[in-house]
Amino acid sequence: MSLKIRIGTRDSQLAIWQATTVQSQLQALGFQTELSPVKSQGDLNLDEPLYEMGITGIFTKTLDVALVKGDIDIAVHSLKDVPTQLPKGMVQAAVLERASQKDILVYKSNFNPDEAMTIATGSLRRKSQWLNMYTQHNVVDLRGNVNTRLSKLHSNKDWNAAIFAKAGLDRIGLLSQLRGNYGFEYSDLDSFIPAPAQGAMMIAAMGNNTAVLEAVSQLNHAQTQLCVDIERRFLRELEGGCTAPIGAIAQVNNGFLNFTGCLLSIDGTDRIDVQDQIALKDVEKDEGYAFAKAQSEKVFANGGKTLMQSIKSSLNP
Numbered sequence: 001m002s003l004k005i006r007i008g009t010r011d012s013q014l015a016i017w018q019a020t021t022v023q024s025q026l027q028a029l030g031f032q033t034e035l036s037p038v039k040s041q042g043d044l045n046l047d048e049p050l051y052e053m054g055i056t057g058i059f060t061k062t063l064d065v066a067l068v069k070g071d072i073d074i075a076v077h078s079l080k081d082v083p084t085q086l087p088k089g090m091v092q093a094a095v096l097e098r099a100s101q102k103d104i105l106v107y108k109s110n111f112n113p114d115e116a117m118t119i120a121t122g123s124l125r126r127k128s129q130w131l132n133m134y135t136q137h138n139v140v141d142l143r144g145n146v147n148t149r150l151s152k153l154h155s156n157k158d159w160n161a162a163i164f165a166k167a168g169l170d171r172i173g174l175l176s177q178l179r180g181n182y183g184f185e186y187s188d189l190d191s192f193i194p195a196p197a198q199g200a201m202m203i204a205a206m207g208n209n210t211a212v213l214e215a216v217s218q219l220n221h222a223q224t225q226l227c228v229d230i231e232r233r234f235l236r237e238l239e240g241g242c243t244a245p246i247g248a249i250a251q252v253n254n255g256f257l258n259f260t261g262c263l264l265s266i267d268g269t270d271r272i273d274v275q276d277q278i279a280l281k282d283v284e285k286d287e288g289y290a291f292a293k294a295q296s297e298k299v300f301a302n303g304g305k306t307l308m309q310s311i312k313s314s315l316n317p
């Protein structure tokens with residue numbers, strides 16, 4: 001009997017693009033597949049409460065529940081949205097080759113960084129890095145899927161710019177339409193440190209589903225996996241389950257892995273940066289865990305312990 005892999009997807013344009021991309025890659029390898037749209041949880045009827053199953057991610061919750069219940073075989077996620085602790089029994093079955101890891105500034109024609117501007121973003125990491133550079137600017141909250149955020153920026157007269165992941169806009173074909181459809185401009189934020197695993201997609205599956213794991217592992221991109229595992233390990237060591245403005249990027253070049261990480265206060269006034277390099281042959285032995293941990297320890301030693309404590313108490317007073 002041939003294997004048919006049921007791929008769960010949420011209904012945003014980005015989620016559908018990501019699931020369809022994985023579907024065609026699996027089909028190219030000869031596997032039968034089926035896309036299975038998963039709606040909001042509604043009537044769950046679970047034996048265990050969500051938190052006891054370790055299901056915590058806002059973006060990933062719906063698909064994780066479907067996976068645990070066996071309604072789907074795999075879930076495709078933007079890895080940066082996946083909590084560093086996966087739910088019970090679930091594994092990272094594959095990481096696809098990374099697209100751009102960059103953040104971009106999408107701005108209107110009246111944008112002038114030397115004046116008091118209003119920048120929209122829902123991300124603590126983006127807010128703090130922006131305020132660190134432009135102390136006189138005002139950062140306002142902006143949420144929703146990529147399409148929603150673009151149209152909110154378009155319609156809100158008081159907002160001058162917003163920050164997006166380049167990969168997200170590119171995947172759904174909006175990057176090339178920013179000028180034409182909205183009259184926006186954009187530029188790469190090269191000095192920004194991206195979210196851990198930004199630009200990488202991952203496939204989640206249940207650890208006991210061996211046939212599916214074996215099939216999906218063929219899509220794994222080893223070098224991306226090494227880099228994002230290091231970034232996420234750094235994140236996990238630092239945040240300890242709480243959200244904080246943390247950036248990390250690992251990149252391979254000429255036999256070396258270069259790492260940059262940061263932790264900021266929410267208002268952007270305090271900032272701790274770490275940077276390091278290690279030979280690939282030395283980092284691959286333990287999948288980069290010791291290296292990632294060493295980076296987080298440097299942050300802690302440079303004032304990160306105190307900073308994390310004040311971030312925690314300001315977010316949960």
Ligand SMILES: NCc1[nH]cc(CCC(=O)O)c1CC(=O)O
Pocket residue numbers: 078079080081146163164165167168169197198199200201
């Ligand atoms: N949190 C939302 C989210 N999750 C993944 C992406 C885009 C793809 C990626 O960054 O991997 C985005 C949009 C954004 O941050 O602007």
